[in-house]
Amino acid sequence: MLNKAFNLSEATITEMQHALETGEITSRKLTIMYLDQIAKYNSSGPNINAILEINPDALHIAEARDVERNQTGIRGPLHGIPVLIKDNINTADKMHTTAGSSALASHYAQEDAFVTKKLREAGAIILGKTNLTEWANFMTKNMPNGYSSHGGQVLNPYGPGRFDVGGSSAGSGAGIAANFAAIALGTETSGSILSPASRNSLVGIKPTVGLISRTGIIPIANSQDTAGPMAKTIEDAVLALGVLTGTDEEDPATALTGEITTNYTPYLNKEGLKNARIGVVQNYLSAFDKNELLLFNQALTDMENSGALLFDIEELPSELPKSSVMFHEFKSGLNAYLGKSNSSIRSLLDVITYNQTHPKETLKYGQTVLLESEAKSGALTEPEYITDRLADLRTSQISGIDSVIEKYNVDALLFINYAGCDIAARAGYPSITVPAGYTKDGMPVSVTFTGTAFTEPKLIELAYAYEQVTLHRKPPRL
Numbered sequence: 073m074l075n076k077a078f079n080l081s082e083a084t085i086t087e088m089q090h091a092l093e094t095g096e097i098t099s100r101k102l103t104i105m106y107l108d109q110i111a112k113y114n115s116s117g118p119n120i121n122a123i124l125e126i127n128p129d130a131l132h133i134a135e136a137r138d139v140e141r142n143q144t145g146i147r148g149p150l151h152g153i154p155v156l157i158k159d160n161i162n163t164a165d166k167m168h169t170t171a172g173s174s175a176l177a178s179h180y181a182q183e184d185a186f187v188t189k190k191l192r193e194a195g196a197i198i199l200g201k202t203n204l205t206e207w208a209n210f211m212t213k214n215m216p217n218g219y220s221s222h223g224g225q226v227l228n229p230y231g232p233g234r235f236d237v238g239g240s241s242a243g244s245g246a247g248i249a250a251n252f253a254a255i256a257l258g259t260e261t262s263g264s265i266l267s268p269a270s271r272n273s274l275v276g277i278k279p280t281v282g283l284i285s286r287t288g289i290i291p292i293a294n295s296q297d298t299a300g301p302m303a304k305t306i307e308d309a310v311l312a313l314g315v316l317t318g319t320d321e322e323d324p325a326t327a328l329t330g331e332i333t334t335n336y337t338p339y340l341n342k343e344g345l346k347n348a349r350i351g352v353v354q355n356y357l358s359a360f361d362k363n364e365l366l367l368f369n370q371a372l373t374d375m376e377n378s379g380a381l382l383f384d385i386e387e388l389p390s391e392l393p394k395s396s397v398m399f400h401e402f403k404s405g406l407n408a409y410l411g412k413s414n415s416s417i418r419s420l421l422d423v424i425t426y427n428q429t430h431p432k433e434t435l436k437y438g439q440t441v442l443l444e445s446e447a448k449s450g451a452l453t454e455p456e457y458i459t460d461r462l463a464d465l466r467t468s469q470i471s472g473i474d475s476v477i478e479k480y481n482v483d484a485l486l487f488i489n490y491a492g493c494d495i496a497a498r499a500g501y502p503s504i505t506v507p508a509g510y511t512k513d514g515m516p517v518s519v520t521f522t523g524t525a526f527t528e529p530k531l532i533e534l535a536y537a538y539e540q541v542t543l544h545r546k547p548p549r550l
Contacts, residue, residue: 085254103154107130109252153254156257160259161299176417186318187284194315205220217238230249246272249547255303255311257316259299262494262498275306276505277302281298282329291401295461295464301313340533351382356491374542404452407419424442477524484521484527
C-alpha cells in the first residue's frame with residue numbers, strides 16, 4: 073500500500089524524487105496515482121476532457137525506470153516522472169499524433185519529435201497526449217479555445233463551463249491544473265502556452281524561438297513556433313526546460329543559442345526582484361476589468377516591496393498590423409510535414425477536402441483559416457509574405473520590445489495575463505507567465521515577464537522571486 077504521508081496533489085518534482093529515493097513511492101505507483109486521477113476527472117466527474125490518449129506502455133516504462141533507479145541510479149530530475157505531451161508533437165510509439173483533427177485520427181508518427189527524444193533520454197514517463205484547439209487554433213476564426221473535432225471540448229478545472237480554458241495548449245494546461253501529470257509540454261505560435269497557463273493558474277515558459285527544437289512538431293509558422301513546459305511551479309518548469317534544450321542538426325534555429333544551457337536551476341533566485349528594473353506596459357491594460365486589474369496592481373506592489381524598480385511604459389505597440397505571415401508559413405510547413413508522413417492525408421488541401429467530405433464531424437465551426445492559407449502558394453515567394461515578415465520583425469523587435477527595453481534600461485517587460493503574447497511571438501522572444509491570484513469568482517489571473525532573445529535566465533530569476541514571495545497558486549476544487 074502507498075504511504076499516506078506522500079500527497080500527490082501539489083507535489084513538486086523535487087518532492088516526488090525525494091519520495092522515490094526513500095522508497096516511499098515508486099514510479100509505477102506514481103503513474104497509477106495519476107491514472108486514477110485521470111479516471112476520476114477526465115471523462116467523468118467534471119469531465120475536463122484534457123487527455124486524448126493514454127500511453128499503453130506507461131506502466132511498463134515506469135517499472136523499467138524503477139529497475140534502473142535501483143540498479144544504476146537516475147538519469148536526472150525527470151527520471152521516473154510522468155509527463156503529458158500536446159497532441160501535435162510526434163511520439164513514435166503506440167499513440168497517435170493528430171493535432172486534434174479528425175483527418176489525422178489514424179496518423180502515427182514515424183519518429184519521435186526532438187523534444188520527445190529528450191524526455192525519453194531524461195527518463196521521463198510519457199503518460200499520454202493532450203487535447204488541444206484543433207490545428208493549434210489555426211483552423212477557423214470562431215472556434216472556442218480547447219475544442220477539436222477529434223477530441224471535443226476541454227474544460228477549465230477552475231470553472232468547468234464558466235471560465236475560458238485558454239488555447240491552443242488547452243489540454244496541457246487543464247491536465248496539469250487537474251493534476252493528471254507532473255508537467256506537460258505545450259506549443260506556442262502566439263499565446264498557445266501563455267494563454268492556457270494563465271487561464272489554468274500555471275507557470276508557462278514560452279522560450280526564445282530556437283532554444284528548443286521544432287523538429288517533429290506539426291507546424292503553424294516556422295518563424296514563431298516553439299514548444300515549452302507547463303507546470304505548477306517555476307522550479308518544475310525550469311527542470312523540464314533544461315531537459316528540452318539542445319542543438320538539433322535538423323533545426324537550424326537551434327544553432328542560434330551559442331552555448332547550450334541544460335541546467336537553469338542556478339537562476340532560481342529568491343532575491344531575483346531586488347534592484348530588478350521592470351517595465352510595466354500600461355497601454356495593454358485597458359481590455360481588463362477592475363477585478364483583474366486589482367490583482368495586477370497588487371502584483372506591482374509585491375514586486376516593489378521585494379526591491380524591484382518599476383517603470384511605466386506607454387509606447388509599446390498594442391495593436392500590431394495585420395500580418396499574412398502565419399497563413400503563408402502554415403501551408404508551407406504543413407505540406408512539408410504531411411508530405412513526409414505515412415498518412416493518407418499528405419497536404420493542407422487533403423485536410424480541407426477531408427473536412428468537406430465529413431462536414432458534420434469536422435466543420436462545426438468551419439475552416440475559414442485553412443482555406444485562407446490554402447490560397448497562398450506555399451512557396452514563401454510572394455511580396456506580401458516577405459513584406460509582412462520584415463514588417464513583423466521591425467514592429468515587434470526593432471521599434472517594439474528592443475526599443476523600449478533599451479530606452480528604459482529594463483530587464484524585462486511586465487504584462488497582465490498573456491496580453492503581450494502577440495508582439496513577443498512575432499519577435500520570437502521569451503516569456504514566462506506566473507499565477508497572480510484569483511478574482512472573487514475564482515478566475516485565475518497571472519502576470520507575464522517578457523524579455524529579448526535568450527534572456528530566459530533573467531526571466532526565471534524574476535518569475536521565481538515573484539512566485540516565492542506570493543505563492544498564489546491553489547489547486548482547483550474538482
